[in-house]
Amino acid sequence: MDVSTFFLKLLILLLSAKFFAEIFARLKLPSVLGEVIAGVILGPSLLDVVRPDAVFHLLAEIGILLLLFEVGLETDIGQLTKVGVQSTLVAVTGVILPAFLGYYFAHHILGLPFIAALFIGGTLVATSIGITVRVLADLRRQRTKTAQVVLGAAVIDDVVGVVILALLYDFVSTGEVSILKTLKVLMFISLFMVLAPVVARFLSLFIGKLSDTNKTKGMLPTLIISLILGMAVLSHEVGAPEILGSFAAGIALARRFFLPLAAGLEHYSHGLAEKIEVEMKSIIDLFVPIFFVVVGASMDLRVIDFGSQDFWMAALGLSCVAIAAKMASGVWVKGGWNKKLATGVAMVPRGEVGLIFAEVGKKAGVLNEVMYAVVVFVVAVTTLVAPLALRIILRREDGDSTT
């Protein structure tokens, strides 16, 4: 791509994202929805100005890393573990139910072959953690207990989604599934989830010291970005999604994190958390919207044949399955039905992982064009509708915001 063309596209992307986000925010709707819609408009679906090609894709990936880092920064690991059981139950239900119901619907009602139906089940598994946390933040609910349960569940759900994708991919290409390998991956990931924040916290003490004595400009943001990237790469190496690494880095650098075995070193990090928040703020705010625009641009609605009855039957049916199955997962949350409902709805958006899943399925020859279009439709519906629904539900229970 020509440099000047790239600059122009980036400019259009940034301005459109801000424009639609601002309009949505002024309408008291989640601004993330504005960014996704900006992506749909700019993407191949309509104007075809911004394609999710290599460069924008990589910038978007930096955006989602930074978002999860920011979420981690604001997370109290103590509170998160307190709701750990609820989160795990929500996540596991939110994985098994959509996978099974999706498979069942595709195989027994749509009559798809076994493997294709498995893939359809797979596309319904992973909640779009990005959309979910941004909606909660946009609605200023990220510190509520419901949000903590959702966050924990979305993280676990994302990990399980990636593991299942790898499993399915192996199954499609080799015809078998290695339980041993899967268990090994899960063990590595668990180990990573426990150790990564500790390692990151140790490194942050070192970063804090370095950034006090440096002779060059920009030491702190460069080292923090490096830490985030490093954790993301490590996370990928153990078989987990990259965002798990940046989330771990965020948790480790949060104010509310106690480093086991190194309480004596903790005085170094006084003030560091605040400095990190100040210096990282504009970088995060700049990159995060790129991710959501690219999510919108990745949903190529042109693949959908809106006149086809087959399409509508499959698309509406699968959308109902996708929504109902995730909503049911909220049943494990303690509290009133409104809380259960809010949690379930928050888990509904699918977004990028579903699309990747569908793309892998299409390339492997497992999903045909129609079923690929159906998945794109389901991803679009869940991504666009859930934030609006959540907004209505959360407005009804304003008591929740203080618990």
Add this chain to the structure above:
Amino acid sequence: MDVSTFFLKLLILLLSAKFFAEIFARLKLPSVLGEVIAGVILGPSLLDVVRPDAVFHLLAEIGILLLLFEVGLETDIGQLTKVGVQSTLVAVTGVILPAFLGYYFAHHILGLPFIAALFIGGTLVATSIGITVRVLADLRRQRTKTAQVVLGAAVIDDVVGVVILALLYDFVSTGEVSILKTLKVLMFISLFMVLAPVVARFLSLFIGKLSDTNKTKGMLPTLIISLILGMAVLSHEVGAPEILGSFAAGIALARRFFLPLAAGLEHYSHGLAEKIEVEMKSIIDLFVPIFFVVVGASMDLRVIDFGSQDFWMAALGLSCVAIAAKMASGVWVKGGWNKKLATGVAMVPRGEVGLIFAEVGKKAGVLNEVMYAVVVFVVAVTTLVAPLALRIILRREDGDSTT
């Protein structure tokens, strides 16, 4: 490129840049040199970890835009125009002399054909504005009068370099040169240089208002980046280098800029300049080193056959021409010989534009492998040696820092 591989490469790039920059700064040497050397080490010359491919190239281009924006922010347009005549004389001499001597040396001494010799002359024209301003900033001299002359000269020189490149390219591909077209381009560029800061200032008043009333996060950095990108694209459209646009945006947003005809609106910009500096700081500090690492990585020293006598004769001869011709341009600066010398030496680094020039020449079949290697050598020598020489000269005349 795989996402995780990209993250790893970016991580290595950022950490190496900071590491070498910090070492150079602690040795009281310009830290930019550390970043370029990090690029040489990481690039194809040695480790071949970071190639200046599409993504890194585009990130680097954002880096140089931001650097010129920052330089613009710190520039007093009044002071810059005061030294305008000196800058122009330095720039014009620094364009004509290297072009002519380079051509003469290549044609009459090395015996190259006419067009190849023209290209060699062309590669010696453009001062690397990035290296030059960073060295002055690293040595904390960016506010001196010498620095103002150098800055003005480097900007003009860059514009003229791009125009000459376009001219030469036309000549090589069509066999003729359109004086009329060139004059038109120069007129457009002059018009842009006068109007762009005024337009950008008007827009900044609007940006200031918007960022006070916004409902979403990150309004200010997003709009500022958009302004920089927009000005860069406009600049490219009129035929000037993109960095002229971001420099104009910086000048327009500086504290010391008076907007003609709109003094009444100026109260909006109170405090805006400071807010811009705070919010843009970490973004700028993050991106700028990527540019210099990519400059280093672009110098593929493997193309050089260090055992060849022909190579050494051409390379050393052309290096002398490249250095002497730019140094002579400092003669126009008012003040002692030390100031003239400092200005001349500051104009010596060639860097990226010279490499682009050589690349175009190689692809057009005008420059052979040996002459391409010679140009890479000259670019490397001028880029690496000039900062060191400038450091020595500036230390000798410490009185300059207050004038």
